[in-house]
Amino acid sequence: MSLPSPSPFPPPSPSAAFRPPRLLALAGPTAAGKTDASLALAREFDAEIVSVDSALVYRGMDIGTAKPTAQQLAAVPHHLVDIRDPAQPYSAAEFVADATIRVAQIQARGRLALLVGGTMLYFKALFDGLDEMPAADxxxxxxxxxxxxxxxxxxxxxxxxxxxxxxxxxxxxxxxxxxxxxxxxxxxxxxxxxxxQQGRPGRGLRPAALLSLEPGNRGWLHERIARRFDAMLQAGFLDEVRALRARGDLHPGLPSMRCVGYRQAWEALDAGWTPAMLRERGIAATRQLAKRQLTWLRSMERRTVACDGPDPVGDLLQAAREVLR
Incomplete structure (x- = not known):
């Protein structure tokens, strides 16, 4: 495990020094194990999870997004999951507004708010703020x-x-x-x-730390991506996409249908790809997504915990204990 670097967020004022921090963030690339780690953190620190994921907001998109199961969602309070129909877009600005409200409500209940996800633009927008951008034209x-x-x-x-x-x-x-x-x-x-997208550092929310599930061994992550995509296919991912197509109001140009995996599955159904072709292209696209996520993550000020060791969840828990002590 790498040692935590100095926190990029300023310390509390002396008058508030006795108050434990009530906001923590966990980020990482797709398939790195964020769900299991976040549930462990939530159980240990009495936390509620606020999803930082642009795909988990959509209802009916469960298999291809690796959405937490119904049992996992019930075990720990989750927020900003299943809040949009796939026909509705969801912007970074909407996320910032929604997440800010949820964090304040969780903190008002005296619990730890745990931001968890892999949409790095959402993290940046939440921490630094966003200038108002032009609406879709x-x-x-x-x-x-x-x-x-x-x-x-x-x-x-x-x-x-x-x-x-x-x-x-x-x-x-x-x-x-x-x-x-x-x-x-x-x-x-x-x-x-x-x-x-520049924002101004410190303008938004200030977590006690941004913990990073960041593998040092890229092959470790690629293997997990391949195993998870195979599991999705076995769980009926193509049937899920067929059901979405059958609605009649969705199309490949929507943000929801452009999510990695869904875009390839839609094209596979249109073009008649073989299962092997879909698997190859779906895994390749997911690897590219992970590469982009890691590029964003490594540019962010953060505390880092590598997750290619024998006990990534244990490493994260120990780092969180040190931060929240």
């Missing part, structure tokens, strides 16, 4: 869809790199959802998305 979005059909998303990624290199650097050339939103913001506001 259907006309601009439709125009970008047409351009992508003609030129391809890599070409639009190259265009984004010219006007917003910081955002482009953290996006894959085929990350259509995020490329589209970044170009939409730039064309609507005349300012790059990265300027809106």
């Amino acid at each position: 259907p006309d601009v979005r439709a125009r970008l869809e047409r351009e992508a059909a003609d030129r391809g998303w890599p070409a639009l990624h190259a265009e984004l790199a010219a006007v917003d290199p910081r955002t482009a650097a953290r996006l894959a050339p085929h990350d259509s959802q995020r490329i589209q939103r970044a170009l939409e913001v730039y064309r609507s506001a005349g300012r790059p998305l990265s300027e809106f």
Whole structure:
């Protein structure tokens, strides 16, 4: 286990020094084991979990998001899970507003609020705040869809790199959802998305620490990703996507259906991929997501606990005890 680095958050004032911190954060890439770790932390410290995950907000998307089971959700109070229909978008600004309210309510009950997830933009927005961004513009979005059909998303990624290199650097050339939103913001506001996302450190919530489930061995994480995707397929993931398609009001352009795994499954059903093709492409996309998450995570001020040791949950509990002592 790596030793905790100095907390990026300022210490409490002397008058409040006797009060134990009531906010802790746990982040990590997909498949790193956040669910088991968060449940252990919640049981040990009488915590309620606030999900920091842009996919878990959607109802009916359970298998492909590796959503905690009904038993796990019942064992510990969870917030911001199953709060949106897949046809409804959910923004970082909405998350900040919702999470801030939930944290205050948990703290008012005298319990520890535990932020848990892998959507690093949500963490950054919650800690640093977000400048108000332009609302979605259907006309601009439709125009970008047409351009992508003609030129391809890599070409639009190259265009984004010219006007917003910081955002482009953290996006894959085929990350259509995020490329589209970044170009939409730039064309609507005349300012790059990265300027809106800068925030001001210390402007938002201040957890006692940001604990990181961050594997030092990438092969360890890749193996877990493959095992979990296989388990999803065996649990009926394709049937889940078929049921979503059968509703008739969902389409591949929605944020919910662009989630990793769902995007590949939808395309597999459209194109008639073999199960082996879906498995290969789904695992590859999940690995790319994990790489992006780790890039974000390693740029954030944090305390770090590596999770490729023999007892990652035990390591996390010990680090949390030291922080909350």
